[in-house]
Amino acid sequence: MEYKSYQENLLRYLLYIPKEDLKLTISRIHPEDILDALRIYDGDKKEIILKIPEEVLVDIIDQAEDEEKYELLSLMPDRKQKNIVEEMSSDELTDLLGSISNEEANSIIYKMDIDDAEEIRELLSYEKDSAGGIMATEFIAIREDMTVADSLKYLQKEAPNAETAYYLYVLNEEEKLRGVVSLRDLVVANFDREIKEIMNENTIKIPWDMDQEEVGNIFEKYGFVSMPVVDSSEKMLGIITADDIFEIMKEEYTEDMYLLAGLDEDEKIERTVGESVKNRLPWLFVNLITAILASVTVSLFEGTISRVVALATFMPIVAGMGGNAGTQTLTLIVRGIAMGELDMENTKKILLKEISIGILNGLAIGLTIGVLSFIWQKNIMFGIVIAIAMILNMLVAGISGYSVPLILKKMNIDPALASSVFVTTMTDVLGFFFFLGLATIFIEFL
């Protein structure tokens, strides 16, 4: 509530303040907040855009979501567009160009200086979700034979252009990464020491083709705020900073959660009905097929059901519990795979664990439902049949919840995407098979 008022107030402020006055006060407003105000404005955003100084426009476009960047840029006169594109961070410009059509992208690139254009084309050549695709090329490079004093002088000149100045990267003549100096170490060192004496040579380097989720795992593991990206010959290409990683982590975690539920990774609250339907339907159809498989299994036992109709009443319990237990296991395994926590050593241990859990949970639930159904149906065999079916089903749930994600991972299919369909198919089909099959065998007693 309070937050929203701030946005609305800021919007009103931006609309009514004269351009000259805004120049004086705008340094006190964070670009992200200006962005929020623009987002809730239904009128012509050009009114506001034309009042904002160019350096701030650069920051705003840097901060904006990929799809918004071009929309905002298009509101500006051509010459301003050119200036802004030149001042933007290379990684944000790459994101902008990657989010629009080739035609639109080329029209922007043609207006750039040859060197910048070449650099951008190179960045665009990297996979969008790889280290190369998310890095920025603006970093501060120094030589190891420079003194601390030289480096500080250089920093004073170059710093405004750099993506980050928390670290300075020490390169040799072939642009290979020799080491890293943190700004803190530079500031506390004696002026006449050489860089090679204070630099850290054992810096962790990110390969240009590493997947962004893995990059996020490394940042999370080592806790760096900035890491260098290198090519296969250790030549330094660019840097990735912590704020990129925040975005990536949010993206990757949301993606996994959506995939597990059968939403695709681009699902958003703001999507149109048509887009959402187009993306959710395929998943629903796949689930329809697995549901039909379960139905076919049940149809094999129609004879049994017609003789003991109560079996139909208890079917939802058998299917439901297997699905729930299977989902518990598969969620744990899918997450473990994503966080890199599963390896050759613990896989066997985990399988045995899930089998034990399946049996124990199966016994607990099976006993409970066995007793309850005995009371309800006044038939002890009924209770026994459903209890055994439940134990078997929970065992199947544990085993399939464990193996399906791992098998998919081995086949290079994203486990988050397909696991739940296969696991629930197995628990449904086998659950019904056990339950109705046992009922058929012992039908004389039911």
Next chain:
Amino acid sequence: MEYKSYQENLLRYLLYIPKEDLKLTISRIHPEDILDALRIYDGDKKEIILKIPEEVLVDIIDQAEDEEKYELLSLMPDRKQKNIVEEMSSDELTDLLGSISNEEANSIIYKMDIDDAEEIRELLSYEKDSAGGIMATEFIAIREDMTVADSLKYLQKEAPNAETAYYLYVLNEEEKLRGVVSLRDLVVANFDREIKEIMNENTIKIPWDMDQEEVGNIFEKYGFVSMPVVDSSEKMLGIITADDIFEIMKEEYTEDMYLLAGLDEDEKIERTVGESVKNRLPWLFVNLITAILASVTVSLFEGTISRVVALATFMPIVAGMGGNAGTQTLTLIVRGIAMGELDMENTKKILLKEISIGILNGLAIGLTIGVLSFIWQKNIMFGIVIAIAMILNMLVAGISGYSVPLILKKMNIDPALASSVFVTTMTDVLGFFFFLGLATIFIEFL
């Protein structure tokens, strides 16, 4: 594979290298990697611990997981423990003390200096998952009337003790936060300028009681590497850094994903069978109750089913599809709530969207299954009944998937925790009710 070999090689290296030689080479090894090597060592970790210089032990314990910290600390002789505890980051020490019994914690605190002990007790008084609970108290504080030169001199003296020196915090006599200076700005400014001229007064401050997930959202939104934590009078208490946020984000996202599946937030791959069963069973029992509710619904129509046994065959389809569609919606809404993307403005729009999607998906799936079941059962009324039931069920799925998380949120219950149980109850119960109810009404035609 390659990575594991590195750990094993490092372990062997640490085991066999003499203490004096390790002193010379250890600066080239990252503490996190030493930690990994210790984790895979089944022997007496003391062998390795006693060889490692104290400063590195501090880093290792800082990096270790909360539960590991005390285990590692206990391997060391008393006096070393005292030294290490004094050198640890305050936020990591707080985490360590928070993870052990009060007795063990007090025995550590008693050995500390009075000032440090008081500081730690204060940190321990904050909620574990709040800004106060995750912050560190080591930051660099300067006055606004200091010159750049003074500040740099001060930094040279203080920097080794600070959690981070990316930012210097400008406080007044009452320790209230007046502004922030980035190290980069300090380094590029003229030596004789005063801090008040170059500082940023409009810094975003984190309230001490803000929930850690919200803190993570702010870091992600604004992209800072370090942010100040203040009390209600804007007095500065400590700082939170980007690496804390990486950990928190991973924790929070994993937690949400686990909760949705019915695992509790502490579920881990390394847990014992007993612990896992203890934590998964309650959820399974809750699901058992909702499954029984669905069964009771079916039992009302046992008469109908005994006359048209094929209805039992098609029950899994009706229940399953409703559950899937409901899960799609609730996942989107739960995630939207967690990321702060739902507000008064878009909630109505989203409800209408989900209703439309439910109807459209229902029509598509309903038509498909209607035709398929007509072909299978050679009965057109059967196809019509199941088609209509499907459309209604998908509509219910959309509405409940939307409203249940929001209602839970309003009641201050974590939507991720309980939504799926309520949503699937509604889709199962109402799905069976529509399907079997319609079948009962039109039973003469089936």
